[in-house]
Amino acid sequence: MTQENTEISILTIGDELLIGQVIDTNSAWMARELNASGFYVKRRVAVGDNRDEIWKALDEESAHARIILITGGLGPTADDITKPLLASYFGTRLVINKDVLAHVEHLFKNVFGRPMIERNKKQAEVPESCTVIHNSRGTAPGMWFEKNGRIYASMPGVPHEMQGIMKDSIIPTLLERFTTGAILHRTLLTAGIGESFLAERIEAWETALPPELKLAYLPNLGMVRLRITGRGKDERELDELLTTQFEALKNLVAEWLVTDQDDTLPKLVSRLLRNSSKTLATAESCTGGFIAHLLTKEPGASDFFIGSIVSYANQVKKELLSVKEETLSQFGAVSEETVIQMTKGALVALGTDYALATSGIMGPDGGSPDKPVGTVWIAAGNRERIITHTFSFRHDRLLNIELTANHALNLLRKLILGIAR
Amino acid sequence: MTQENTEISILTIGDELLIGQVIDTNSAWMARELNASGFYVKRRVAVGDNRDEIWKALDEESAHARIILITGGLGPTADDITKPLLASYFGTRLVINKDVLAHVEHLFKNVFGRPMIERNKKQAEVPESCTVIHNSRGTAPGMWFEKNGRIYASMPGVPHEMQGIMKDSIIPTLLERFTTGAILHRTLLTAGIGESFLAERIEAWETALPPELKLAYLPNLGMVRLRITGRGKDERELDELLTTQFEALKNLVAEWLVTDQDDTLPKLVSRLLRNSSKTLATAESCTGGFIAHLLTKEPGASDFFIGSIVSYANQVKKELLSVKEETLSQFGAVSEETVIQMTKGALVALGTDYALATSGIMGPDGGSPDKPVGTVWIAAGNRERIITHTFSFRHDRLLNIELTANHALNLLRKLILGIAR
Numbered sequence: 001m002t003q004e005n006t007e008i009s010i011l012t013i014g015d016e017l018l019i020g021q022v023i024d025t026n027s028a029w030m031a032r033e034l035n036a037s038g039f040y041v042k043r044r045v046a047v048g049d050n051r052d053e054i055w056k057a058l059d060e061e062s063a064h065a066r067i068i069l070i071t072g073g074l075g076p077t078a079d080d081i082t083k084p085l086l087a088s089y090f091g092t093r094l095v096i097n098k099d100v101l102a103h104v105e106h107l108f109k110n111v112f113g114r115p116m117i118e119r120n121k122k123q124a125e126v127p128e129s130c131t132v133i134h135n136s137r138g139t140a141p142g143m144w145f146e147k148n149g150r151i152y153a154s155m156p157g158v159p160h161e162m163q164g165i166m167k168d169s170i171i172p173t174l175l176e177r178f179t180t181g182a183i184l185h186r187t188l189l190t191a192g193i194g195e196s197f198l199a200e201r202i203e204a205w206e207t208a209l210p211p212e213l214k215l216a217y218l219p220n221l222g223m224v225r226l227r228i229t230g231r232g233k234d235e236r237e238l239d240e241l242l243t244t245q246f247e248a249l250k251n252l253v254a255e256w257l258v259t260d261q262d263d264t265l266p267k268l269v270s271r272l273l274r275n276s277s278k279t280l281a282t283a284e285s286c287t288g289g290f291i292a293h294l295l296t297k298e299p300g301a302s303d304f305f306i307g308s309i310v311s312y313a314n315q316v317k318k319e320l321l322s323v324k325e326e327t328l329s330q331f332g333a334v335s336e337e338t339v340i341q342m343t344k345g346a347l348v349a350l351g352t353d354y355a356l357a358t359s360g361i362m363g364p365d366g367g368s369p370d371k372p373v374g375t376v377w378i379a380a381g382n383r384e385r386i387i388t389h390t391f392s393f394r395h396d397r398l399l400n401i402e403l404t405a406n407h408a409l410n411l412l413r414k415l416i417l418g419i420a421r
Numbered sequence: 422m423t424q425e426n427t428e429i430s431i432l433t434i435g436d437e438l439l440i441g442q443v444i445d446t447n448s449a450w451m452a453r454e455l456n457a458s459g460f461y462v463k464r465r466v467a468v469g470d471n472r473d474e475i476w477k478a479l480d481e482e483s484a485h486a487r488i489i490l491i492t493g494g495l496g497p498t499a500d501d502i503t504k505p506l507l508a509s510y511f512g513t514r515l516v517i518n519k520d521v522l523a524h525v526e527h528l529f530k531n532v533f534g535r536p537m538i539e540r541n542k543k544q545a546e547v548p549e550s551c552t553v554i555h556n557s558r559g560t561a562p563g564m565w566f567e568k569n570g571r572i573y574a575s576m577p578g579v580p581h582e583m584q585g586i587m588k589d590s591i592i593p594t595l596l597e598r599f600t601t602g603a604i605l606h607r608t609l610l611t612a613g614i615g616e617s618f619l620a621e622r623i624e625a626w627e628t629a630l631p632p633e634l635k636l637a638y639l640p641n642l643g644m645v646r647l648r649i650t651g652r653g654k655d656e657r658e659l660d661e662l663l664t665t666q667f668e669a670l671k672n673l674v675a676e677w678l679v680t681d682q683d684d685t686l687p688k689l690v691s692r693l694l695r696n697s698s699k700t701l702a703t704a705e706s707c708t709g710g711f712i713a714h715l716l717t718k719e720p721g722a723s724d725f726f727i728g729s730i731v732s733y734a735n736q737v738k739k740e741l742l743s744v745k746e747e748t749l750s751q752f753g754a755v756s757e758e759t760v761i762q763m764t765k766g767a768l769v770a771l772g773t774d775y776a777l778a779t780s781g782i783m784g785p786d787g788g789s790p791d792k793p794v795g796t797v798w799i800a801a802g803n804r805e806r807i808i809t810h811t812f813s814f815r816h817d818r819l820l821n822i823e824l825t826a827n828h829a830l831n832l833l834r835k836l837i838l839g840i841a842r
Contacts, residue, residue: 160817
């Protein structure tokens with residue numbers, strides 16, 4: 001099979017996507033998983049719960065791709081129109097599927113512990129010509145259709161149900177059916193250098209890249225991720241080529257290199273702490289617990305993360321983190337002196353090897369001529385040493401919080417690695 | 422102008438969207454803002470950094486919509502191909518725009534404080550036939566094109582830059598150009614009733630809805646949001662119709678009604694606390710600071726939020742929240758007794774009117790036959806009363822955290838309103 005034959009279009013259905021009430025995280029998840037298995041997502045399209053629009057989109061995406069993956073529109077309620085439409089589109093009718101009905105009955109009886117109502121039985125209806133895909137995590141089944149050499153798979157829009165169906169059935173089946181070419185990625189993360197400067201720095205190298213390799217710049221939260229994507233027939237050859245070019249790139253950006261893995265900063269810092277058997281606490285004012293969340297949303301955080309004191313009010317900074325009253329009155333809560341004392345206070349109060357502290361004005365209110373909105377102080381320390389940094393962010397509140405958290409984790413990384421200036 | 426004439430297609434450009442490295446939050450934001458201004462987003466399409474694909478998508482979306490809003494592909498680096506393509510697509514050539522160049526020079530000199538390099542000058546290149554849209558937040562300008570009765574506006578993909586251009590220029594210009602029909606929404610949030618049961622409960626009402634109104638079910642984090650969308654020519658008439666039907670719906674679901682505003686639970690709880698001048702602290706084990714983050718990411722949280730003790734390790738539960746050693750050894754950290762003591766401890770340690778506590782096993786590891794992954798205890802309390810609830814979630818770690826936080830905020834809401842059982 002050639003590359004063309006395994007091109008995929010993702011079609012998501014739902015009015016909620018077109019009025020912006022929900023963010024489409026399904027497409028990103030699907031794209032990531034498919035890509036890792038060597039499939040190429042060519043397009044992503046979202047349309048509303050409208051019969052004509054869905055029908056037209058199915059026609060159009062069939063012209064763009066060989067495989068069309070559909071999510072959404074399979075819930076039990078009246079705003080769902082996808083299933084009858086699919087029956088018409090594939091020239092068949094809806095019938096009750098006995099296996100699905102038994103599964104729905106089982107879920108209501110043994111898992112939900114609720115009586116089943118008539119409407120729930122409709123979940124067991126499927127277009128007669130489809131191959132039913134078992135949904136172990138919910139009532140709405142997946143459905144697999146083939147028509148004019150195209151494959152169509154429809155899944156519910158509930159993320160963990162869609163993910164189960166993709167992992168258990170769709171991807172394994174696609175892998176059986178298609179021998180894909182190899183797609184390999186190498187990713188590194190830089191900090192402290194802007195996108196343009198980075199581009200200038202690596203221009204000669206980038207221009208000389210062989211055609212199988214493509215470079216992408218992915219700026220995010222004040223840092224720039226660089227990703228080389230390679231496509232080829234022979235995986236081993238491609239891997240060698242990528243390795244050579246990636247090493248060259250790493251040398252060029254060594255000064256700003258954060259990691260040469262496709263890793264987030266929280267995961268990277270977690271690994272450094274876990275591998276060195278050190279513990280961490282955070283003392284968060286302006287980030288309000290967000291750093292603690294970034295660390296604890298990953299499995300195994302209890303290996304190194306002891307806890308956090310979110311000292312939103314000054315009274316908490318004083319009482320639980322032993323920040324001195326005169327420090328607050330002389331320098332203010334957003335100051336180097338305060339974050340240093342917060343760090344010391346967290347090391348003592350939570351008894352950890354490392355501590356991280358943040359204090360800043362996240363906006364939109366609370367700024368002053370002296371300390372405008374976006375002024376931030378961060379500190380990272382252990383028993384021997386405390387290092388600090390200040391920033392002047394110019395963004396909205398949430399982005400200011402995210403940037404502060406990201407830079408704080410990077411400061412901690414430098415402290416742990418002993419590369420802080 | 423009729424409705425058809427203000428239909429919008431959003432086209433996002435970038436390989437990073439097709440390999441799932443970033444989640445497309447821009448489209449949701451744009452859809453929300455456009456919708457609030459009476460514009461209807463008909464389709465959302467994402468394609469990669471590929472000339473042919475972008476060209477084809479421009480052709481196709483021109484057939485679907487009157488207005489095509491494009492984001493992405495305008496950065497200063499070599500992976501960006503959108504600008505030359507737009508010049509070709511609209512039959513013109515790239516020229517340096519003096520105003521944009523002056524703005525870029527100003528940013529480098531006065532804001533970034535960095536020397537400007539040759540590559541940055543390219544940011545000032547625009548297709549000669551376009552109307553330049555000022556980007557006050559960054560170097561890449563927006564561009565407005567008209568062709569064959571269609572409007573095309575291109576913006577950078579950096580969220581806060583795109584948002585500035587949309588708010589300052591695109592939406593005001595569209596409002597001037599088009600007299601749109603009215604689009605109004607009414608939204609309510611329910612808790613404690615499944616989607617199917619809700620649908621059964623309101624079926625007769627829903628079936629009798631006039632054709633201008635449409636109901637959508639938006640289940641999220643264990644709760645169901647219901648949204649009525651109305652479209653019509655006369656805003657006042659539509660508003661009256663919506664009000665009547667919304668009141669009827671509210672009566673039908675009164676038992677499960679959380680709010681009749683399009684509000685998130687954190688915002689709702691924040692308002693309740695602010696309006697009653699009460700303070701809150703959280704004592705978070707399994708949610709790891711996520712509740713504190715949900716509350717502090719909204720402006721003005723310091724009005725009521727004092728702080729949090731994220732007691733991830735048991736030692737912190739004991740030392741800072743005064744949870745008794747024998748409670749932990751007899752009942753375990755994930756128990757009703759522990760969350761009650763955590764709540765009391767937070768009320769005392771942080772000196773607040775209310776406190777919220779969570780403890781659970783978020784997975785994927787850490788479960789036991791007795792307390793499987795997903796077992797959660799939450800408590801909400803003040804000096805007079807502490808109420809608790811337990812859950813058995815069956816999802817992945819992040820969703821378990823989000824569900825726990827959401828249900829904890831709902832428990833606090835019930836306590837504040839005095840409607841807890």
